[in-house]
Amino acid sequence: MSTDRQMLLDFGFEEARIDWALKATRGAGLQPAMDHILANQDKPIPADGGSSSNASKAAGGEGDDDEDEDMKLAISMSQGGSSEQEAKSIKCSECGKVFRNTAMAEFHAEKSGHDQFEESVEEIKPLTEEEKKQKLAELREKMAEKRAKKSVIDAEEQKANEALRRKAGKDAGRIKEDLQLKEALKEAEQKKREKVEEAKAREAVKAQIEADKKARAEKAAKEKALREGRAVPSEASTSTAPAPAAPAVKKEYNEARLQIRLAAGGAPLTVTLPATDTLRNVAEYVASQSLAYDVDTVTFATTFPRKVFTKAEWGQTLKELNLVPSAVLMASQ
Incomplete structure (x- = not known):
């Protein structure tokens, strides 16, 4: 038994699985142990080390004692209760295989499901060293074939996983590009709206200037007529042009878009701040973007x-300083 165990260890089988096979076959020999290992290689090793009695209980709920009695009864019945010659082996009546002892026959019965056995006078010779080497070679070939199949399956799984990983990476990159495109479109739309609003504001200012010019001209004409003693001309006579439309209501802006040009050099800074921020907030922003500027000394x-803002105006909001909706500032140190 120790030689069989050592040969199985030399082949590379797990020690606990070898002990399980030797216990389950009750030391029947190298071939039954190898058959047991191959038949149960995907099964977990029992906690008790794999005794044949526990394996039998797990399979059918009956102990070895009952199975031994059934086996002995089957053998006895097949031989009429006695044999003229000494039995040297046990033969399976269903497949004709011959076994050295009851343990090997029980293992065969559990593996094949056969239940008809008889005693036999045929003597089973132990395996020669050459036969053992041949069995081991066959076992190695089977194991190599199994490993090759497993290697192919593992390679296919790895290839499939790599394809999934690449697909996930492409999807993530596509999502990122879509987000960047949406942000760019959103920013372009915002700039477009700001330009439209600025154009409307300029038109409103022009309309107000024209209205002020007309009012001043009418006032001057009335004063001149009074000085010359003439009748004061009516509004209809002093105006050849149609009355201008009422000036548009000035829109309230909540943000100020500032372009800050740096005297120290470098690209201009562009920032959008709330209209309620003060000029000091602008100074803090410039100082955070350029080390050449200090919050307390920048102007x-x-x-x-043309206008230079004083320190007294730093507490005023951008709206109060007429820097809304947009303005260009020169920053000096």
Whole structure:
């Protein structure tokens, strides 16, 4: 038994699985142990080490004692209760296989489902070293074939997993591109709306200027007529042009889009701030973007109309400083 165990260990089988096979076959030999290992290689090893009695109980709920009695009864009945010659083996009446002892016959019965056995005078010779080597070679060939099949299956699974991973990466990249495109479209739409609103604001300012010019002309004509003693002309006579439309209501803006040009050099800064932010908030933003500027010493000015903001105006909001909806500031240090 120890030689069989060592040969199985040399082949590379798990020690616990070898012990289970040797216990289950009751030391019947190398071939039954190898058959047991191959038949149960995908099954978990029992916690008790795999005794044949527990295996039998798990399979059918009966102990070995009952099975031994059934086996002995079947053998006895097949031989008429006695044999003239000494029995040296046990033969399966259904398939003709011959076994060295009852343990091997029980293992065959459990594996094949056969239940008809008889005693036999045929003596089973132990395997020679050459036969053992041949059995081991066959076993190695079977194991190599199984490993090759498993290797092919593993390669196919790995290939499928890699395809799934690549697909997931492409999907993530496509989602990212879609988000970037949506953000770009959203920003372009926002700029377009701001331009339209700025154009409307300029038109409203022009209309107000024209209305103021007309009012001043009418007032001057009335004053001149009074000085010359003439009748004061009516509004219809002093105006050849149709009355201008009522000026559009000035839209309330909640944000200020600022372009800040840096005297220290570099690309201009563009930022959109709430209309309620102060000029000091703008200074803090510039200082955070450029190390050349300090919050307490930076100054701001507009180019048109030309205006330099004082420290006293830093507490005023961008709306109060007429920097809404957009403006260009020069930042100096």
